[in-house]
Amino acid sequence: MNTTPDTFDVAIIGGGAAGLAAAQALGRSRRSVVVIDAGEPRNAPAEGVHNFLTRDGLPPRELLALGRAEAGGYGVEFRDARATATRRDDAGFGIELEGGRWLAARRIILASGVSDQLPEVAGLAAYWGKNALHCPYCHGWEVRDRDIAVLDSPFAVHQALMFRQLSDRVTLFTAPGREFDPLEREKLEARGIGIMAQEIIAVRGNETHLTHLAFRDGGEQAVDALVVMPRFTAGIAALAGVGLQATAHPSGIGTHVAADETGKTEIPGLWAAGNTRDPMAQVMMAAADGLRVGAMVNADLIQEETDAAVAALRARAVV
Numbered sequence: 001m002n003t004t005p006d007t008f009d010v011a012i013i014g015g016g017a018a019g020l021a022a023a024q025a026l027g028r029s030r031r032s033v034v035v036i037d038a039g040e041p042r043n044a045p046a047e048g049v050h051n052f053l054t055r056d057g058l059p060p061r062e063l064l065a066l067g068r069a070e071a072g073g074y075g076v077e078f079r080d081a082r083a084t085a086t087r088r089d090d091a092g093f094g095i096e097l098e099g100g101r102w103l104a105a106r107r108i109i110l111a112s113g114v115s116d117q118l119p120e121v122a123g124l125a126a127y128w129g130k131n132a133l134h135c136p137y138c139h140g141w142e143v144r145d146r147d148i149a150v151l152d153s154p155f156a157v158h159q160a161l162m163f164r165q166l167s168d169r170v171t172l173f174t175a176p177g178r179e180f181d182p183l184e185r186e187k188l189e190a191r192g193i194g195i196m197a198q199e200i201i202a203v204r205g206n207e208t209h210l211t212h213l214a215f216r217d218g219g220e221q222a223v224d225a226l227v228v229m230p231r232f233t234a235g236i237a238a239l240a241g242v243g244l245q246a247t248a249h250p251s252g253i254g255t256h257v258a259a260d261e262t263g264k265t266e267i268p269g270l271w272a273a274g275n276t277r278d279p280m281a282q283v284m285m286a287a288a289d290g291l292r293v294g295a296m297v298n299a300d301l302i303q304e305e306t307d308a309a310v311a312a313l314r315a316r317a318v319v
């Protein structure tokens with residue numbers, strides 16, 4: 001439990017679904033916990049969270065406000081700030097918040113998620129999470145039976161086949177001269193997915209939705225949605241001080257923090273949960289991962305405390 005103010009059993013960097021679920025598990029285990037959160041969950045641009053059982057369609061920030069209220073009920077503390085640096089000290093870790101204040105914690109759970117680096121298409125960012133999409137489980141239902149364009153990338157054939165489940169009007173747009181693997185071309189043809197040799201260089205639309213693609217040759221085409229594949233980057237800059245490095249995710253989709261199945265990283269005392277270690281995890285998976293990692297960190301602390309108690313008992317017996 002707390003020994004001095006601003007000293008915690010566990011500091012959780014990131015207050016999204018993963019961080020809050022870890023906080024709740026630890027708070028209910030009577031651990032002192034602080035959640036440090038910059039307040040920019042990855043899905044913030046989206047209108048609602050889909051495929052979260054019992055909360056389908058709830059705005060992302062509302063879901064997190066509910067999570068904060070629940071975790072706060074078990075004594076979890078919150079700091080609305082970005083963690084900017086970390087260091088090791090005798091008690092465990094020091095964590096610096098923007099503004100220069102330091103906190104101390106015996107363990108850190110890194111749940112800071114990933115950021116999405118969008119392909120270079122002018123105007124795209126304004127529609128990201130609205131009808132510029134990447135994930136059929138997040139927003140596929142919302143564009144069912146619509147004209148869906150897929151921007152070429154190493155994942156485009158996979159994405160086109162996934163979105164074909166939702167609409168029979170799917171077209172993959174690619175730069176002229178792009179060679180397809182014959183098997184991939186056959187799959188697209190068999191599922192009635194068109195291939196257009198047109199390079200998308202920009203999009204335009206109204207205040208809320210993308211309506212048109214603009215091509216390098218000056219042409220335009222109306223669409224209802226554009227599927228793209230961003231590059232995912234794990235946000236770990238604040239952990240450089242304790243030696244954490246991001247590694248390439250095996251899918252080729254970007255970077256993540258490598259951890260074992262319990263969330264333990266290669267840095268003793270530092271654990272990772274949610275998108276930080278699995279960039280493909282949906283909100284419910286991130287929350288489940290946070291719960292598991294929170295429980296594992298509690299078990300790790302119990303072991304440390306039990307070992308210390310046993311050593312003290314033996315020392316008393318010797319005297």
Ligand SMILES: Cc1cc2nc3c(=O)[nH]c(=O)nc-3n(C[C@H](O)[C@H](O)[C@H](O)COP(=O)(O)OP(=O)(O)OC[C@H]3O[C@@H](n4cnc5c(N)ncnc54)[C@H](O)[C@@H]3O)c2cc1C
Binds near residue numbers: 013015036112
């Ligand atoms: C556009 C879009 C729409 C999506 N829609 C859905 C959907 O409908 N359903 C679904 O299941 N999934 C959806 N997802 C996936 C969903 O965003 C992730 O599954 C989820 O956000 C992962 O939760 P997390 O807690 O790991 O990370 P996040 O939710 O990203 O939370 C990480 C938190 O850490 C904070 N942070 C980062 N760095 C620091 C730092 N240094 N110090 C302090 N805080 C920091 C961030 O500000 C953020 O608040 C969508 C993704 C995108 C991109």
